Every structure is written in structure tokens, then in C-alpha cells.
Amino acid sequence: MPCMLHDPTQKYIPYTPLKLENRQWPTKTFTKAPVWLSTDLRDGNQALANPMTIEQKTTFFELLVECGYKEIEIAYPAASDTDFGFVRGLIEQKLVPDDVWIQVLTPAREDLIRRTVDSVAGCKQAIIHMYNATSPLFRGVVFKNSKEETIDLAVKHTKIVRRLTEECTQKYGTQFRYEYSPETFTQTEPEFAVEICDAVKAAWGKAGSDHLSKIIFNLPATVEIAPPNHFADQVEYFHTHISERQNILISLHPHNDRGSGIAAAELGMLAGADRVEGCLFGNGERTGNVDLVNLALNLYTQGISPNVDFSDLQHVIDVVTQCNDLPVHPRHPYAGELVFTAFSGSHQDAIKKGFEEQGKRHALAREQGGKEIWEMPYLPIDPADLGQNYEAVIRVNSQSGKGGIAYLVKQHLHLDLPRKMQIAFYQVVQTISDREAREMTVEDITTAFRETYRFGGGKYEGRLALRSFKISSAPSADSSAEEAEDIRQFDGTISVDGVLRVIRGDGNGPISALLNALRTHLNVDLALREYTEHSIDTQADLQNSRAASYIELVPADDRKSTRSWWGVGVDRDIAGSGLRAVLSAVNTHIGDRALPELKLSLGFDARSGQSDIASAILNSLGLELPRRLQTAFFEVVQRAARNYGNEISYDALTVLFKETYGYDSPEGRVALRSFELERIAGSGIRLSGAFVFDGREKRAQGQGNGPLSAALACLHQAIQGTLTIREYSEHALGEGTEVGAASYVELVYDVVENGKPRKTTGWGVVVDTDIAASGLHAVMTAASRVDVVWK
Numbered sequence: 001m002p003c004m005l006h007d008p009t010q011k012y013i014p015y016t017p018l019k020l021e022n023r024q025w026p027t028k029t030f031t032k033a034p035v036w037l038s039t040d041l042r043d044g045n046q047a048l049a050n051p052m053t054i055e056q057k058t059t060f061f062e063l064l065v066e067c068g069y070k071e072i073e074i075a076y077p078a079a080s081d082t083d084f085g086f087v088r089g090l091i092e093q094k095l096v097p098d099d100v101w102i103q104v105l106t107p108a109r110e111d112l113i114r115r116t117v118d119s120v121a122g123c124k125q126a127i128i129h130m131y132n133a134t135s136p137l138f139r140g141v142v143f144k145n146s147k148e149e150t151i152d153l154a155v156k157h158t159k160i161v162r163r164l165t166e167e168c169t170q171k172y173g174t175q176f177r178y179e180y181s182p183e184t185f186t187q188t189e190p191e192f193a194v195e196i197c198d199a200v201k202a203a204w205g206k207a208g209s210d211h212l213s214k215i216i217f218n219l220p221a222t223v224e225i226a227p228p229n230h231f232a233d234q235v236e237y238f239h240t241h242i243s244e245r246q247n248i249l250i251s252l253h254p255h256n257d258r259g260s261g262i263a264a265a266e267l268g269m270l271a272g273a274d275r276v277e278g279c280l281f282g283n284g285e286r287t288g289n290v291d292l293v294n295l296a297l298n299l300y301t302q303g304i305s306p307n308v309d310f311s312d313l314q315h316v317i318d319v320v321t322q323c324n325d326l327p328v329h330p331r332h333p334y335a336g337e338l339v340f341t342a343f344s345g346s347h348q349d350a351i352k353k354g355f356e357e358q359g360k361r362h363a364l365a366r367e368q369g370g371k372e373i374w375e376m377p378y379l380p381i382d383p384a385d386l387g388q389n390y391e392a393v394i395r396v397n398s399q400s401g402k403g404g405i406a407y408l409v410k411q412h413l414h415l416d417l418p419r420k421m422q423i424a425f426y427q428v429v430q431t432i433s434d435r436e437a438r439e440m441t442v443e444d445i446t447t448a449f450r451e452t453y454r455f456g457g458g459k460y461e462g463r464l465a466l467r468s469f470k471i472s473s474a475p476s477a478d479s480s481a482e483e484a485e486d487i488r489q490f491d492g493t494i495s496v497d498g499v500l501r502v503i504r505g506d507g508n509g510p511i512s513a514l515l516n517a518l519r520t521h522l523n524v525d526l527a528l529r530e531y532t533e534h535s536i537d538t539q540a541d542l543q544n545s546r547a548a549s550y551i552e553l554v555p556a557d558d559r560k561s562t563r564s565w566w567g568v569g570v571d572r573d574i575a576g577s578g579l580r581a582v583l584s585a586v587n588t589h590i591g592d593r594a595l596p597e598l599k600l601s602l603g604f605d606a607r608s609g610q611s612d613i614a615s616a617i618l619n620s621l622g623l624e625l626p627r628r629l630q631t632a633f634f635e636v637v638q639r640a641a642r643n644y645g646n647e648i649s650y651d652a653l654t655v656l657f658k659e660t661y662g663y664d665s666p667e668g669r670v671a672l673r674s675f676e677l678e679r680i681a682g683s684g685i686r687l688s689g690a691f692v693f694d695g696r697e698k699r700a701q702g703q704g705n706g707p708l709s710a711a712l713a714c715l716h717q718a719i720q721g722t723l724t725i726r727e728y729s730e731h732a733l734g735e736g737t738e739v740g741a742a743s744y745v746e747l748v749y750d751v752v753e754n755g756k757p758r759k760t761t762g763w764g765v766v767v768d769t770d771i772a773a774s775g776l777h778a779v780m781t782a783a784s785r786v787d788v789v790w791k
């Protein structure tokens, strides 16, 4: 069975390198892009198992034009009616822009040259490209020609090209240029390649030094047989030995048999070439033609404009792969779907740091009017320049580190995690990634983050969640101390396992005050170890600036503990973000441990306060009393407590509330049985209703700016004096389809009674499924409690 030989010299002979003295190309550098020729529609197409249809070739041609190619080899027209028809189609449908040269390939055979020239007749400008192989192998095996006969073949047919193109110009006005390829150039003796090209130039007889009259000598590495430095030597030899160099464009046509097509093209350019022929993404015979996208973008990353545009590289990939039905390898330079992706931890870490540093450098450069230079670890080009976003840059699997994960959190949640929190979250992701043995998508990571830190509300909300809060300052208990500072009081409503509770605590700042409140009310005894914050990028919208806070909590009795809990909070308000971060960390800390119930009896002593009362009402009735009502009811409770021997039970407190504010009670002296609201253009709202005034039903109608003032207008028809609304607030109650509205109204009643002015205030608290109804009924309840004087 055939296999690899132990001694390959028995089968293969090494190429013979050219001994070029004093070569110049190794010290040259790139200064400009070469002239490009895309041969996708010829060399690329001829290499496909299923050559492109006319529609596919047309689409591909339009793409090449869109990318900016000005010279496009569109066919081997003599090969088939399809290729011929394609060329005619482009010309007749006027699809060739004026600044684009179409090129067509022909062998050195008169009948085929004739057909080739016929194919382009009538187009504005065309390059006729003729070839014949010149190497000893081809001379001996394929053509069975001597060197002289090989030159004769090229010369004779060059003259035919000249004659036929001149006739065509005369007849149709088509402008022609001529390209000749000594096919198999790299296997041809260098001096013979020069000799045959000199002879072809003489036969063409009209090569001039201006760009359009130059003759193009295309030097194909038909089969790549040597390392690129030796190819460069061959090109430099040709460049320095061909006569009338100024009248010649040296073109390269590298294939990629040894995998060094790009290097060969680049070194060949340094060695004197002016032009490069290739295909997008390297399609072409065998291992392909040189990849024009790769070459162009290599120049671009050196700050040299390639004169072609790949700003939407994915579009280019899509069109090319649809047309030639060949995939682009995921690791293909610049274009592969993985080439801007880092899975490994150290790469991710470097890229993350690179983006951060570059952000600062660019900001400074913008300020100083300098250049925003791209210098990024592991990323030779800015993916954004190719229409790629940074999404794919960092992807996470078990090889990834904290840096990459933190990068994704920053990109997608705008959270710049402190280093220690990065480490903490990295462990969470690692555990999941190891367990599931798969790549973690961005969504997996952001979801893990939200679930771990109970971040983002909705279904991610933790057992503890902040609803509202007030931070106030009060003199320190140690007010005698010379430098005594005020303490901060946290007074807020939090949801605890879905039940709202009012909690209160004191501390040096909002965070320690909340920690104190959590200790007092929920037996959660934690202390702060680390706190950082940043604003969330607000350049676009200063109005919507938000703050993000990160907090590390440790057991209060072991501040050096190795166990700690991280939390994150975002809020418009910096204090709010810190408080949310505390609850986020506490949620992680408590897990599903049971929390103490709210005390069901309240003992009044010096420490009892409004918030305890408010908390009890919140728990029993779900009502979030407005601040003034809390104060008012607190006074009521204090008075009542005296009657209860300074101790009032939870149930008694609820009953007291209901009685005081007529909550849930039968209708009072003023009631509204039914109503209609009507919006009146320009003059507010009209309320028409069936009222009960002191036990008698009466219809009334009134107008106001809103439903409540319209209701007062109705009441004023029945009472003496004036009712005004001092406070109104409302909140939603319940969830989902059960949601209702709770309204709180405080009325002030001014009346002159028996010649004396009287001012009375009263609250109404009503819950209804309809928000307008809850407000109106709250007005009626409050009016029932201010002892109105009827007219």
C-alpha cells in the first residue's frame, strides 16, 4: 500500500533557487497598495465543482464593484457559452461602471482569441489577458515545444491580439490593454521568462509609460513550489532585467499550494510588483489563489489604505459564500467567525485591559485633537472597522478567566465590577461552565449574574427588595462630643418575601443605617468591607445618569472572614444604588434561610416610632401610608395606647386604623353611589353622580381640573364653607389581574359656624379596583370625617 516514504529524496527533488546577488526587497517596506485584479469570476470560478450561474456571477461582479475593485477578470469567454454570455450580458445591460476595466482570459489560439475579443466588443474598456505555459515541464510535456517555439507561440498570438483588438476599437470604440502571462513562471528559467516577455512586448509594439498604455506582465506562481523569499527573488530578477521597465506593470498571480500565497504576494510586492491578482477569501485552483481580502487588510493594519472597502465584511462573506458555495473557515484571517474571539483567560484579561486603556487614550486624543490609534492586545484590527461588533470578541468557556467575564458584564450590563467581585463572579461562572461542559453565551453569563446578585428586578428580584426609602440626619446621641457628627437615619419600605415592611435604622451613613435596620428587624448581622461606585455611561444622555454601587459584606463579628457576599445596585440616586447593593449582597447571604416574622404586638416605649406603626399597617392591610398620614396615625395610636395600658396589639392597631379613617367601613355622611366623568374640551373634567348627603340621595354635577376638584365642586353645592385637598397620593395594591389602587386624601374644611371660624382636617383612605373611583371615594370618606355643615 502506498504511504509516505522514509526517504523522500527517492521521489521528490528540491527546487533550484535563483542565486540573486544584492537583493533589495528584504529591506523594503510597504508604502502604498498595489493595483488589484479580482479573478474570482475566472480563476475562482473555473475551480468550482459547480461553476457559478450567470445570476451568481452578476451578483459577485456587483459585489466586487461595491468593494472598489477597478480591474476584474470576469471570464474565460472562449470556454463556454455561459462565460461568453455572461460577458455580453454585463456589457449589454451596462453593468460595468465607467471606471472599471473588465479582463478576459484567452489561450494563445487564434480561434479562441477571436471569440474572446468578440465577447468584449462594444464595452468601454477591456484587458485581454493571454497566457501560455513557459516552464521546461510544460514545454516538454504539454506543448512539446522548444524555447524558440514557445516564444513564437506567444509572439504570434500577441500580434493576433493586437490586430483583433485594433479592429474592434475601430468598429466599436472599445479601448484595450494587454496582459501576458508566462504561465508556470515560478518553474520557468528566470532569464527565459524575461526573454519571452521582452519578445511579447516587442510584438505588442505599443507599450508606453503612461499607466493605461503599459503592458501588464503577470508572473503566476501557477503552482507554488518554493518559499516566498525565493519567489521574491524571482520577481526582483524579472523587475531588474526586463527591458523598458517603465512601460511595464508587473503583476503577481500567487497560488497557495505551500500555504504561503499571502507571504509570496507581499514579498513579491516588495520585490517590485505593481499589481496583484487573486480572489476574495482565497478561492481558486487547488489550495486557492491568493486571498485579496487578507492582503488588503494586512496593508490597512499598517495604516496604508488598500483602496478597497470591507466595512461590511459579513455582507461580503455572505455574497461570496452564496455565489461559490464554499464556506469561509472560522479561523480565516479577518473573516472567520472566530478570529476576533478570545476564549482563553489571559487573552480576555489583556483585551479587557486594552479596551479600558484605549478608551482613556482615545478620550485624551480627542481632547488634544490627536490620532485615536488602535493598539490592542491580541486584536491586530478594530473589528468595528469591518462592521463587526465587539460582541464576539470575548467568549467564555472553561478556559476563560475573570477578565473576559467581567468584560462581558461591562459590555452588556454596563457594570464595571471591582476586581474582587470579578473573582467572586468568575467562580460562579466557572462552576456552571464546568458543570455543563459547554461555552457560556452572553445570555448565560448575564442571567447567571442577575440570578446570583438578584440584579435587574422582575423575576430576578431577591427575597429582599427596596421599595422606597428616606435618609435623614439627626444629631448623634453623643452630642456632647466636641466634633459630634449627625447620624443618618434610614427609614424605608422593603419587600421581604413579597410582604412589604417598613424598617428603620441608624448609622454613620445610609449603608450602615440600612445594615442597622436589617439587624434590628431581620436579625441579619453584616458589616461593610468594600464599597465602590461609578456612574453608568451617560455621555449620550446626562438626564438619565445612573449610579452603580458594589458592596462586599462580611459577618459583623468577623470582619476578616474569608466568607463574604457581594452585591450590586443601580439607581438614579447614589444612595439608592448603595442601598440596593446592600440588599443584593444580603439576598446572597440569606439564601433561603427563614427570616423572623414581624412582631405582632407593639409595645410602646421610647424606641417605638412611626415606622413601626406604618410597618404594621403595611403588613396587615398592604397600605403604604404617606408620611403625613403616618404622623397623624402615630398620634392617634399614642393616644389610644394610653387607654390600652401602653401596649397595643397588632389586631387592635388595625381596627384602630380602620375606625379612624373609615377604611372598609359602611358609607359615611358623605358618599358617592355612582358617577360618570366627562372630559370637557378646555375646561377640565365634569363629574355627574348620585351622592348621599347626610343619608339623603341627591344627584349633583360639578366641574374641576380633575376628578377630585370636580367632586369638591359637587360637595360645595350641599355644604357650607370650603373643602380643600391638602394631600393626595395613591399607589397600586396587589399584583397582576388583582391589582387595585389605594388612595389617600387629606381634606381641610373651613367653615364659619355660629359666627366662629372652624378649621377641621380629615383623612380618607380607600381601595378600589378603579383608580378614579378610589380617589373619589377617599374624598367622600375624608369629607365624612370633617363634620360638614349642610346648607
Ligand SMILES: CC(=O)SCCNC(=O)CCNC(=O)[C@H](O)C(C)(C)COP(=O)(O)OP(=O)(O)OC[C@H]1O[C@@H](n2cnc3c(N)ncnc32)[C@H](O)[C@@H]1OP(=O)(O)O
Pocket: 043, 046, 076, 078, 079, 080, 106, 107, 108, 109, 112, 131, 132, 133, 142, 143, 183, 222, 285
Ligand atoms: C493556469 C490556468 O488557470 S490557465 C486557465 C485554465 N482554464 C481553463 O482551462 C478553463 C477554460 N478552458 C476550456 O474550456 C478549454 O480548455 C478550452 C475551450 C480553452 C480549450 O478546449 P480544447 O480545445 O478542448 O482543449 P483542452 O481543453 O484539451 O486544452 C488542451 C489543449 O490546449 C493547449 N493549450 C493549453 N494551454 C494553452 C495555451 N495557453 N495556449 C495555447 N494552447 C494551449 C494544449 O497544449 C492542448 O493542445 P492539444 O490539444 O493540441 O494537445
Ligand SMILES: CC(C)C(=O)C(=O)O
Pocket: 043, 105, 131, 181, 183, 184, 218, 220, 221, 222, 223, 253, 255
Ligand atoms: C492564466 C494564469 C495566469 C493562471 O491562472 C495561473 O497561472 O494560475
